[in-house]
Amino acid sequence: MSHCLQRAGIDHVVLERRNTIVRPNGASINLWPQGLRLMEQLGCFSGTPTVVSPLFRQIIERHGYGFLVIDREKLMRIIYDHLPSQSYVRGGCSVVHIDEDKTGVKVHLEDGSVEVGDIVVGADGVNSVVRRAMWTIANDRSPGTFSEKEQQTLNTTYKCLFGTCTPPARSVSGEMTQTHNDRFSFLTLTQPTRVYFFVFIKLPKARRWPDRPKYNSHDAELEASKYMACRINEKLTFGDLWSNKLWFYLTPLEEGVFKQWHWGRIALVGDSAHKMTPNLAFGANSAMESVAALSNGLNRALKNQSDSTLSREQISMVFQDYQEKRMGRVTKVHDFTGGFTRVSAWDGLLNKFMALWVLPIASHEFVGDKFSRLIRGGVKLDYVPYKESRSGSVHWDDESRENAGGKGKLTSVTLVSVLVVCLGLGALIRWLFWIFMS
Numbered sequence: 001m002s003h004c005l006q007r008a009g010i011d012h013v014v015l016e017r018r019n020t021i022v023r024p025n026g027a028s029i030n031l032w033p034q035g036l037r038l039m040e041q042l043g044c045f046s047g048t049p050t051v052v053s054p055l056f057r058q059i060i061e062r063h064g065y066g067f068l069v070i071d072r073e074k075l076m077r078i079i080y081d082h083l084p085s086q087s088y089v090r091g092g093c094s095v096v097h098i099d100e101d102k103t104g105v106k107v108h109l110e111d112g113s114v115e116v117g118d119i120v121v122g123a124d125g126v127n128s129v130v131r132r133a134m135w136t137i138a139n140d141r142s143p144g145t146f147s148e149k150e151q152q153t154l155n156t157t158y159k160c161l162f163g164t165c166t167p168p169a170r171s172v173s174g175e176m177t178q179t180h181n182d183r184f185s186f187l188t189l190t191q192p193t194r195v196y197f198f199v200f201i202k203l204p205k206a207r208r209w210p211d212r213p214k215y216n217s218h219d220a221e222l223e224a225s226k227y228m229a230c231r232i233n234e235k236l237t238f239g240d241l242w243s244n245k246l247w248f249y250l251t252p253l254e255e256g257v258f259k260q261w262h263w264g265r266i267a268l269v270g271d272s273a274h275k276m277t278p279n280l281a282f283g284a285n286s287a288m289e290s291v292a293a294l295s296n297g298l299n300r301a302l303k304n305q306s307d308s309t310l311s312r313e314q315i316s317m318v319f320q321d322y323q324e325k326r327m328g329r330v331t332k333v334h335d336f337t338g339g340f341t342r343v344s345a346w347d348g349l350l351n352k353f354m355a356l357w358v359l360p361i362a363s364h365e366f367v368g369d370k371f372s373r374l375i376r377g378g379v380k381l382d383y384v385p386y387k388e389s390r391s392g393s394v395h396w397d398d399e400s401r402e403n404a405g406g407k408g409k410l411t412s413v414t415l416v417s418v419l420v421v422c423l424g425l426g427a428l429i430r431w432l433f434w435i436f437m438s
């Protein structure tokens with residue numbers, strides 16, 4: 001967010017609860033082309049991704065950018081080191097309370113100090129204090145603004161055991177594997193010196209916010225012990241990875257897109273507004289897009305008037321426009337990744353059918369089309385120059401037609417969809433035949 005605001009010349013302060021901005025973290029993060037394009041626009045990315053599965057080779061051909069697998073700590077370091085100025089970012093600042101009125105906002109920190117400003121943007125994750133403060137202020141002033149139902153939007157149906165290990169013998173660098181199973185699935189991403197592994201596990205009972213499970217490292221070890229003999233591919237078991245582990249963590253996977261992301265002078269971006277399962281690595285990519293969309297709106301509103309501040313009404317309009325621009329796309333991505341989580345874990349008969357009968361016959365081209373449809377709608381900043389240095393066969397939705405030149409649309413998808421539906425029906429008939437005959 002600071003990258004975007006600094007480039008728009010908007011004064012701000014980033015208040016981070018933790019003392020160190022770039023903190024040691026064993027986890028990985030993966031970025032899709034839309035995230036990498038934004039990173040490149042901000043001067044934070046110029047490398048070549050290393051995952052080389054057929055799907056990702058296709059993604060590079062289509063979009064010019066690939067799929068980046070990187071340590072979270074490394075990504076944070078890159079983003080932080082490339083800030084035009086780091087003086088806007090302050091660690092050790094835990095937000096505990098917010099006041100909002102016609103004239104501005106006051107953000108109260110744990111140490112008793114207060115920050116004053118025109119707006120607050122809550123990029124503070126799934127447990128957002130800003131979101132809670134927004135609900136409280138709004139409902140105090142106008143009861144029922146945020147209904148009980150809206151406040152319970154997030155549900156937790158899955159948990160994720162994830163970690164990092166050194167590559168066991170027989171692992172292949174650059175490989176990505178997905179292994180589907182009954183109520184759980186594996187994802188592994190192998191890099192030259194690390195394997196990043198994920199086990200997505202269905203909970204016995206779904207929970208609705210604010211009820212959510214909490215886990216410690218003992219729970220994680222116990223969970224891991226259930227999967228030791230399970231295969232993650234033809235050569236390796238989960239136990240092979242676990243015995244090389246360097247780091248692991250067990251976390252609940254909340255899901256949900258809130259209906260209202262702003263009120264008065266307060267807005268939400270990222271997981272505080274839209275939280276999705278991480279199977280397809282769209283959460284942070286979506287958070288980055290929301291930040292870009294909100295920054296575009298703020299920059300446009302400020303550039304369109306002589307005064308350097310916006311009224312509360314103008315701010316509300318910018319926030320509403322941002323929400324409207326993002327809601328459809330975020331919901332689509334949320335549903336797509338949530339659906340994939342369920343197919344991978346054979347969650348119900350239809351999902352099991354999809355996993356066992358439809359997915360295996362889906363061509364790489366078909367799967368590539370599905371992802372391209374999401375990728376090409378990515379958001380970039382409309383006020384920072386962007387020179388397209390990597391071209392792919394699919395144009396971005398925000399590219400002008402003239403710039404798109406001879407680039408193609410995803411014309412193959414209808415034909416392939418029809419084919420898959422036909423084959424799927426064939427499989428369904430075979431499947432029903434098998435059920436009735438056995």
Ligand SMILES: Cc1cc2nc3c(=O)[nH]c(=O)nc-3n(C[C@H](O)[C@H](O)[C@H](O)COP(=O)(O)OP(=O)(O)OC[C@H]3O[C@@H](n4cnc5c(N)ncnc54)[C@H](O)[C@@H]3O)c2cc1C
Nearest residue numbers: 016017029030094095124125270271278281282283284285
């Ligand atoms: C296992 C797993 C794997 C994932 N892998 C991927 C992936 O490969 N690709 C991808 O795109 N997404 C991935 N995601 C999703 C991604 O991590 C999130 O969508 C993303 O981090 C959301 O960013 P955010 O800034 O909204 O929230 P967070 O990343 O949660 O950041 C919130 C920040 O706010 C700070 N904060 C919180 N409360 C306060 C407070 N009161 N005062 C001050 N500061 C505060 C926190 O310390 C933190 O720094 C994954 C998620 C999980 C669980």
